[in-house]
Amino acid sequence: MIGLLVNDIEQQEIEYLIKRELEELLMDLDDNRIDRMVKVAMFKRYRILFQLFRRVANEKECLKYMPKKIKNK
Known part of the structure; x- marks a missing residue:
């Protein structure tokens, strides 16, 4: 396992980038x-x-992006 130290601003930026990518994938x-x-x-x-x-966002934010199963799988 690799550890990572980030400050609050970096955490918010990581969260923002991942959210945008998740939205695009959805x-x-x-x-x-x-x-x-x-x-x-x-x-x-x-x-x-x-x-x-899940590692950088709070539970409320995570619930918005919970993965769903692929149709016809």
Whole structure:
């Protein structure tokens, strides 16, 4: 395990960046034009980013971005 020391401003910036990426992935996961195999890879990335997000965000924020299962999986 690797430790990481960040100050409050850096934590907020990390939280902001991860939130934007999670939102973009959620939007792309709802896009019907994207192939199912690509969506599976995107969902795996979403889960990894969400795990990182849980480390820097409070519980209320985490609930907004809880991962959902992929349809037709």
